[in-house]
Amino acid sequence: MPLIQSSYTPPPFLKGGHVQTIAAKFYATQPIDFYRELRLDSTGQTLVAYDFIVGQPEKPTIVIFHGLEGSSKSHYAQAFARMAKHRNLPFVVVHFRSCGGVENTASVFYHSGDSAEISFVLNKIY
Secondary structure, three states, rough: OOOOOOOOOOOOOOOHHHHHHHHHOOOOOOOOEEEEEEEEOOOOOOOEEEEEOOOOOOOOOOOEEEOOOOOOOOOOHHHHHHHHHOOOOOEEEEEEOOOOOOOOOOOOOOOOOOOHHHHHHHHHHO
């Protein structure tokens, strides 16, 4: 796969993706407030949290799925939310089963390879 060409040059103290990822956590500003909805997951056995930022409805919705035990409070989710809010874009952080402070009552837990759950979510949002 070809690399994406970019003119971006990081400052000398932020060389490398690992340092940039860690440093972002320390540049966090005021937390973004979300509008939360609890919706049934693909099993129909439990509720999961969707944290929204309302934007212009005719614009595309940005959807992110958190990392391992992450949430809408994670620094990367907050950074994306801040960008979306600034551009008036609809935005949602989808929490997986047992995450985001919502108890899992389904017979299964989430895992990062659950493409059926992701497909279910995207079909419900769009």
